[in-house]
Amino acid sequence: MSTAETPKRKPNDFKSDLKPIWCPGCGDFGVLASLYRAFAQLDVDPARTVIVSGIGCSSRLPGFVSTYGVHTLHGRALPVAMGVKLANPELTVVAVGGDGDGFAIGAGHFPHAARRNVDITYLVMDNEIYGLTKGQVSPTSLTEQKAPSTPWGNLETPLNTLAFAIASGAGFVARGASFNTKALTELIVQAMEHPGFSYIDALSPCVMFNNTQDEWKELVTDVAPDHDIADKVGAFDLALKGGFTLGILYKELRPTLDEKYRHLVERTPDSDIDAMLDAFSARKGVAIGKPLA
Amino acid sequence: MERNSVVIRLAGESGEGVISSGDILTQAAARGGYYTQTFRTYPAEIKGGPCMYQVRMGAERIYSHGRHVDLLVCFNQEAWDLHHDALADDGVILYDSIAVEIPDEYRDRARPVRMEQLAKEIGGSSRAKNMVAVGAVSGVINFDTTPIQELVLRRYAHKTGVADANIAALNAGADEADDLRGSRAIAAPVEVQEDRVLMSGNQAIALGAVAAGLDYFGGYPITPASDILEWLSAKLPATGGITIQCEDEIASLASVIGASYAGAKAATATSGPGLSLMSELLGYAGTAEIPCVIIDAQRGGPSTGLPTKTEQSDLNHALYGGHGEAPRVVIAPTSVEDCFWATVDAFNYAEKYQVPVIILTDQGLATRMEVIHRPDTSKVERVERKTRKDAAGEYRRYELTADSVSPMGIPGEEGGQYVATGIEHDEVGHPAYTPANHVAMQTKRWAKLAPLSNGDARHAHVGDERPEIAIIGFGSTFGPVQEAVLKAQAEGLSVGAFYPRVLGPLPVESLNAFAANAATVLVPEVNFTGQLARLLKAECDFPLESHAKCDGLPFTGEDIYEKIQEAAR
Known part of the structure; x- marks a missing residue:
């Protein structure tokens, strides 16, 4: 990512000419600031970096960064990001979005991105609410939470996204918080350096519809220093424990999908359209009972 | 009198050799210099159910599978019941001597063939039934079985015993309807110099995609489009490309859009239900102006419908499916040969106009095997999209240009950074909601397609x-x-x-x-x-x-x- 000749980029170098449209005090500002810092720390090249998002307040993030960006459809950031990375594995690809985008409408894509281990970082700004549509519950909202669509209190159980990530085969699972940008920056750096799918649940309170900032600040604790991040069962325990444990829960190195495809292409003997057409030649004939060519 | 073409219909229970008999006849006819076209019906279930394989072979070019059956081969009673209505007035019936009873009024042109019995006698099992049937057919139409024998020897090159048994079954079959031998003889093929190929519509599309420069294919299995995914999975890595089976059709097209955003020529293939799921993304690709190709092998609808039958009922959906009004191109190939060229065109239109292009085939066209003229790949032109380097001055992704096509920055290109978005945007790509801007952008997105209708x-x-x-x-x-x-x-x-x-x-x-x-x-x-x-x-x-x-x-x-x-x- 970094080159010796050019001076290192600073966080401000990654700002675009668009100003964020978020409400004053929104947690997403802290996440964006952490992302700028992580990009600067890694000295990523904006011309070789793509941020992919879905729909929602947090999914407007790519517009505020000077890299390439794809603001896709609600829930579709991950498959689009996968396509970008597989088409050009040289690119640095970061997917971002909210908890509704990633775990309600987009939940069908999450386990597949995780198990395939495409080398992308997925940063979810989790506010446990739908902000853009004005305050309905999300899949991570607490049981009994009152919201416009749950006037008598939420009847459902929230999704544990960290446990979901570990169970799905994510090789890097961590939690950070918008109100702790230093630690979040470091998590983003490590996630981006991790070869493979990395997931960060970034607590990012919504000041308008679910202002949990003071409460969450009280609830967060750091991962214990003796936690073994290679221990999948231990990581799962930690994820299920409840409360908000910040830090890396789990890390596992596996070959990435993009790498596997590169190897597949390398070991497949080259062919071209004319050779492929030869196999269909009517005169040469083909094997009976088998698919032609 | 010799016939220019004959229509042969094989029918029976799925799994008892009907399909393999049809395949053998088709491939042998092609090898023997005949034009062929096939037509199949098969049950949606994996095992069992009635299936039918029709082969029309012609000494000259043929254009359709034919309505009147010159030779009906019945593997079981149901085959007779379902298919005798399709017989030509002088159509011959060959039927399994044990499994089928034929009404008296057809006796003069119906002959029993000891398919099961001869197969068992010669090969020790009923597996060579198909060869007995093919042999009987060859006799009646006076088809030289040399190409069949060559195919058998090639298939069983390392199993001499099996090859011998198959050829023995073939010859025994030819002797079965001896008094009808040559009675429906097909004319010798008109000698041809040009190279011909035998393939299905799906295969022609997959080959056309490779010829057009396909880099990335994301698909999800669905009848009758799955074999495009399967064929490309096997072949695309040899060209440096990638094929991936996604978790659903939404992910398929989403990943295709991502790949194209990154500069790849990208495509997916599906049938009606998948196209429905892709609708929102079609609108996105149209609005964000990202090239992509979507192959829709239509099948009987609505809903799950008739998965193994043909229909052309996705036209409205292809043209209009999705909310709002997003531009797309719809192209419908007219033959197996055209499947190749229409696919090349589809990629070129996608690149040139930066739009989603839908290729509309259908189950009949997608799955039928046809002898076609080998596509001359030296005639394949590859169009590349307009990119950042084609733009002068300050870069604006959605610049309003004379031809309404804007330069598309590709990640990796310095200074091409922009955010692709389905939100209405200005020339730079920033969200913009003013009335004038929306009118200008809708006009631009549709105006760029004008050359296609002119x-x-x-x-x-x-x-x-x-x-x-x-x-x-x-x-x-x-x-x-x-x-x-x-x-x-x-x-x-x-x-x-x-x-x-x-x-x-x-x-x-x-x-x-x-x-x-x-x-x-x-x-x-x-x-x-x-x-x-x-x-x-x-x-x-x-x-x-x-x-x-x-x-x-x-x-x-x-x-x-x-x-x-x-x-x-």
Whole structure:
């Protein structure tokens, strides 16, 4: 990512000419600031970096960064990001979005991105609410939470996204918080350096519809220093424990999908359209009972 | 008298050798220098159920699978019950001597073949039944079995015993209907120098995609499109490309859009249900102006419908599916050969106009095997998209240009950074909601397709250019229409067909000119509501007769010929 000749980029170098449209005090500002810092720390090249998002307040993030960006459809950031990375594995690809985008409408894509281990970082700004549509519950909202669509209190159980990530085969699972940008920056750096799918649940309170900032600040604790991040069962325990444990829960190195495809292409003997057409030649004939060519 | 073409229909229970018999005949006929076209029906279930494989072979070019069966091979009683209605007046019946009973009035042209019995005697199991059947067929049509034997030897090169048993079964079969030997003889193939290939519509599309420069294919299994995914999975890595089976059709097209955003030529293939799921992304690709190709092998709808039967009922969806009004191009190949070229065109249109392009085939076209002229790959042109380096001055992704196509920054290009978005945006790509901007951008996105309705698209045509009896259709019905038009024209009728290959945008002026002298315009299509007829009524100046049918079966040349005759009266 970094080159010796050019001076290192600073966080401000990654700002675009668009100003964020978020409400004053929104947690997403802290996440964006952490992302700028992580990009600067890694000295990523904006011309070789793509941020992919879905729909929602947090999914407007790519517009505020000077890299390439794809603001896709609600829930579709991950498959689009996968396509970008597989088409050009040289690119640095970061997917971002909210908890509704990633775990309600987009939940069908999450386990597949995780198990395939495409080398992308997925940063979810989790506010446990739908902000853009004005305050309905999300899949991570607490049981009994009152919201416009749950006037008598939420009847459902929230999704544990960290446990979901570990169970799905994510090789890097961590939690950070918008109100702790230093630690979040470091998590983003490590996630981006991790070869493979990395997931960060970034607590990012919504000041308008679910202002949990003071409460969450009280609830967060750091991962214990003796936690073994290679221990999948231990990581799962930690994820299920409840409360908000910040830090890396789990890390596992596996070959990435993009790498596997590169190897597949390398070991497949080259062919071209004319050779492929030869196999269909009517005169040469083909094997009976088998698919032609 | 020798026949220019014969129609052979094999029928029985799925799994008892019907399909392999049809495959062998088709491949041997192709190898023997004949043109062939096949037509299959099969149950949606994996095991069991009635299946049918029809092979038409011709000494000269053939255009459709044929309505009247010259030779019906019945593996079981149900096959007789279901298919004897399709027999030509002098059609011969070959039937399994044990499994089938034939009514007395057919006895003079029906012969029992000891399929099961001979197979067991020769090979020790019923597995060689198909070879007995193929041998019997070869005898009746006087087809030299050399190509069959060559194929058997090639298939069982390392199993001499198996090869010998198969060839013995073949020869035994040929002796079975001995008194009918040569009674429905096919003419020797007209000697040909040019190279021919035998393939299905799906295979021609997959090959066309490779020829066009496909880099990335994301797909999800669905009948009848799955073998595009399967074939490309095996072959694309050899060209440096990637094929991936995604978790659903939404992810398939989403990943294709991501790959194309990153600069790849990318495609997916599906059938109706998958196209429905892709609708929102079609609108996105149209709005964010990201090139991509979507192959829709249509099947019987609505809903799960008739997964293994043919229909042309996704036209409306392909043209209009999705909320708002997002541009796309719809192209319908007219034959297996055209599947190759239409796919090349599709990629080029996608790149040139930065739009999603939908290729509309159908189950009949996608799965039928056909001997076609080998595509001359030196004639394949590859169009590349306009990129950052084609732009002068300050970069604006959605710049309003003279041709309404804007330079597309590709990640990796310095200074090409922008955010692709489905939100209405200004020239830079920033969200913008003003009335003037929305009008300008909608106008731009649609205006860029204008060349396609004004000469940039190639269309298919047969017969008179300004006919009295005009036929307009789309896609796979062109074959039977070609056959009928050529026949009626030879009989002195003023008849012709115009098939717009690009249906969106519709070449309205060309259609109006074609139909200007027509007393009758026939619009055949395989769907219930007459979707093309309705489109033509809305867009064009001429009155027309809709001939829509939705029985899950393709038209035959005879069907169309009869409609021409009615119109001529």
